[in-house]
Amino acid sequence: MSFPGFSKILIAEEAVSTPLTKKAKAAWPDIAPQIVRNLADHELQLDMEPDPVAAGKRTLALGPNRGKFIRKCPGTMGLVCCNYWVIDLVEGCPIDCSYCILQGYLTDRRIRLATNINDLVDEIDAELAGGTQPVRVGTGELSDSLILDPQLGLAETLIDIFRTRPRATLELKTKTANIDSLLNLEPADNIVIGWSVNTPAIISSDERGASNLHDRLAAARQIVKHGWKVAFHFDPLVLHDRWEEGYRRVVDDIFSVAPPEKVAWISLGAFRFHPSLKQVIRDRFPMSDILNSEFVLCPDNKMRYVKPERLKLFRTLKNAIVAKAPSTPLYLCMEGIEIWESVFGGSPRGDKNLCQVFG
Amino acid sequence: MSPKGPAPSSVVREFIKDIVVDNRFCFSFPAETSALNKSVASFGVINPVWIVKSQDNRKTIVSGFRRYNAARKAGLETIPALTFKAGREYDLFIAHVAENTAVRKLNVGEISRVIFCANEHFGHGFEKISDRLFDALGLERSRKIYDMLLAVAGYGPAAKDIVSAGMSLKAAYRLARFEPDQRETLCKWIMDNRYGTSKSSLMIDMIDDIQAVKKKSVDEIIADAEAHVSPDMEKPQRSSRLFESVATMRNPILARMRRDFQTALESLNLPPSVEVIPPNNFEGRHIEFVIRARDRSSAISSFKALSKVAEAESENTESSKLSGLFGWI
Numbered sequence: 001m002s003f004p005g006f007s008k009i010l011i012a013e014e015a016v017s018t019p020l021t022k023k024a025k026a027a028w029p030d031i032a033p034q035i036v037r038n039l040a041d042h043e044l045q046l047d048m049e050p051d052p053v054a055a056g057k058r059t060l061a062l063g064p065n066r067g068k069f070i071r072k073c074p075g076t077m078g079l080v081c082c083n084y085w086v087i088d089l090v091e092g093c094p095i096d097c098s099y100c101i102l103q104g105y106l107t108d109r110r111i112r113l114a115t116n117i118n119d120l121v122d123e124i125d126a127e128l129a130g131g132t133q134p135v136r137v138g139t140g141e142l143s144d145s146l147i148l149d150p151q152l153g154l155a156e157t158l159i160d161i162f163r164t165r166p167r168a169t170l171e172l173k174t175k176t177a178n179i180d181s182l183l184n185l186e187p188a189d190n191i192v193i194g195w196s197v198n199t200p201a202i203i204s205s206d207e208r209g210a211s212n213l214h215d216r217l218a219a220a221r222q223i224v225k226h227g228w229k230v231a232f233h234f235d236p237l238v239l240h241d242r243w244e245e246g247y248r249r250v251v252d253d254i255f256s257v258a259p260p261e262k263v264a265w266i267s268l269g270a271f272r273f274h275p276s277l278k279q280v281i282r283d284r285f286p287m288s289d290i291l292n293s294e295f296v297l298c299p300d301n302k303m304r305y306v307k308p309e310r311l312k313l314f315r316t317l318k319n320a321i322v323a324k325a326p327s328t329p330l331y332l333c334m335e336g337i338e339i340w341e342s343v344f345g346g347s348p349r350g351d352k353n354l355c356q357v358f359g
Numbered sequence: 360m361s362p363k364g365p366a367p368s369s370v371v372r373e374f375i376k377d378i379v380v381d382n383r384f385c386f387s388f389p390a391e392t393s394a395l396n397k398s399v400a401s402f403g404v405i406n407p408v409w410i411v412k413s414q415d416n417r418k419t420i421v422s423g424f425r426r427y428n429a430a431r432k433a434g435l436e437t438i439p440a441l442t443f444k445a446g447r448e449y450d451l452f453i454a455h456v457a458e459n460t461a462v463r464k465l466n467v468g469e470i471s472r473v474i475f476c477a478n479e480h481f482g483h484g485f486e487k488i489s490d491r492l493f494d495a496l497g498l499e500r501s502r503k504i505y506d507m508l509l510a511v512a513g514y515g516p517a518a519k520d521i522v523s524a525g526m527s528l529k530a531a532y533r534l535a536r537f538e539p540d541q542r543e544t545l546c547k548w549i550m551d552n553r554y555g556t557s558k559s560s561l562m563i564d565m566i567d568d569i570q571a572v573k574k575k576s577v578d579e580i581i582a583d584a585e586a587h588v589s590p591d592m593e594k595p596q597r598s599s600r601l602f603e604s605v606a607t608m609r610n611p612i613l614a615r616m617r618r619d620f621q622t623a624l625e626s627l628n629l630p631p632s633v634e635v636i637p638p639n640n641f642e643g644r645h646i647e648f649v650i651r652a653r654d655r656s657s658a659i660s661s662f663k664a665l666s667k668v669a670e671a672e673s674e675n676t677e678s679s680k681l682s683g684l685f686g687w688i
Contacts, residue, residue, distance in 0.1 A: 047501035
């Protein structure tokens with residue numbers, strides 16, 4: 001069975017004949033899809049299953065998105081905002097990461113794919129109308145941007161949309177090596193292929209179903225060679241045995257596949273979680289050591305490593321990255337200004353490179 | 360419309376000595392309450408218990424165990440009873456649960472026992488149990504909740520005492536991560552120290568974390584905590600110090616930050632009317648300096664004391680005591 005291995009496909013009546021639905025049916029020909037009047041009436045929570053999160057990942061639900069496709073990443077009061085915009089074309093992710101916020105965040109546990117992609121184009125134009133500031137947009141917030149690409153080719157569709165809208169930079173963020181379709185396309189300046197990276201130890205213990213680091217970086221090497229820009233996200237940074245050595249090696253590996261001038265940005269985010277996620281991780285990932293550190297509750301009601309530990313993580317990574325690529329935009333994800341000042345000696349406003357990225 | 364459940368006889372009086380107990384129906388915990396014992400001793404049993412009568416005239420109590428026990432304790436000879444024919448015990452069990460949940464909120468220990476009985480004694484699985492019992496128990500239909508309740512039902516007596524004292528299911532389930540003997544040791548220790556429900560939950564969480572991070576057993580963690588607190592100290596203070604000791608084990612860096620902050624604060628010799636508050640868990644940018652004054656003159660004396668600190672600081676920037684307060688960032 002190829003990944004993702006869906007066991008059920010639900011299709012909303014009104015989405016039966018859309019191109020995306022046809023592609024999905026062709027991609028998983030062994031599954032007889034169930035046509036339903038209203039997707040919301042079918043197996044939303046999967047609470048009768050022993051592991052509803054895992055069961056959700058095996059169910060693909062196709063239907064029109066009734067809400068907005070694009071939203072500004074809400075950020076959090078008191079934390080520095082990186083002005084990211086999010087497109088929710090796919091919600092839910094077949095990759096199963098221990099630390100994933102979606103395990104507790106989404107009320108619908110299925111992988112939902114919006115079939116009314118034409119409405120997305122109108123929405124993008126409406127959002128971009130009038131302004132001149134650069135905008136960063138990504139699809140990797142509620143799913144992995146490339147996980148369904150071999151079957152559905154969503155990346156090409158999105159790239160075609162953004163290619164002619166240079167005010168926006170589209171980031172396709174992934175933990176996979178699914179880049180084949182991208183190698184057949186003409187690169188564009190405003191498209192960035194981003195990889196979430198971690199040490200091999202964390203990938204193997206806490207990122208079920210994701211590609212290993214070697215494969216991700218091999219894909220990045222090909223992408224760079226083909227002319228695309230890339231980005232890397234050290235998120236979550238996790239304290240674990242020999243983490244300093246592990247992360248330094250990842251930094252070295254990154255710059256061995258991508259020269260600094262091809263790296264659009266790098267972000268650092270220390271592991272953080274809503275307190276309710278702790279039990280989920282303990283239940284679903286009993287062998288994970290990710291919780292075995294000192295955490296404190298922060299004003300945004302998330303647990304984070306106690307401040308000196310976080311600073312040690314950020315400074316180690318920053319020093320390793322700056323040594324290799326002093327002018328590559330580097331930023332922190334979901335941290336307060338005091339952490340920025342301690343790590344970078346100032347706020348993002350004082351960094352010309354970052355101002356261009358943040359818009 | 361007539362009810363679907365088994366139909367009882369009219370109320371009869373049964374001799375207590377003739378009644379046997381069917382433990383499959385027992386879920387009330389604690390099994391006795393002093394208020395009920397007192398009431399029955401004064402007024403007798405007013406609400407009838409439920410009895411199942413078999414063909415050989417064996418009389419088994421299936422509802423009203425606390426009243427039955429209180430009546431026995433009070434030395435009563437008979438008890439009012441509704442009698443049911445044998446054969447529909449699971450329906451009676453459901454009705455018995457519904458009767459209870461209609462008048463009181465069952466605790467987690469009791470709910471877990473209900474689920475255990477339905478599963479173990481009446482042989483039903485998740486589907487049937489969630490179908491008929493979850494609603495009555497106020498539970499969401501979820502396999503996870505069912506599994507959690509069955510895990511809690513397997514706890515030993517000390518753990519049952521703790522979870523039945525108002526703990527949420529999520530908090531109670533944290534105990535499932537401990538080996539049975541370690542769980543009992545921990546719960547006995549918590550009970551000995553008389554922590555309330557929320558402190559008990561926090562303690563369980565902290566010790567669970569310490570176990571995982573430091574690879575220590577519950578016995579070792581408790582011994583460590585005890586070693587840091589004088590055995591001569593009186594109970595409430597001692598319990599509170601033990602709690603702090605465990606919290607320090609769980610968060611040693613945070614504890615050190617707090618200690619350093621306190622040391623820096625004490626070296627400033629501020630008047631008691633000035634309170635200095637760091638951000639919670641040192642997450643934030645600012646320290647609050649709060650001046651409490653009940654009148655003009657006490658406000659002035661606080662201002663003066665603070666001025667002295669400010670003067671000393673501006674004269675002596677190299678060995679600043681004040682900057683010690685900001686060492687956390």
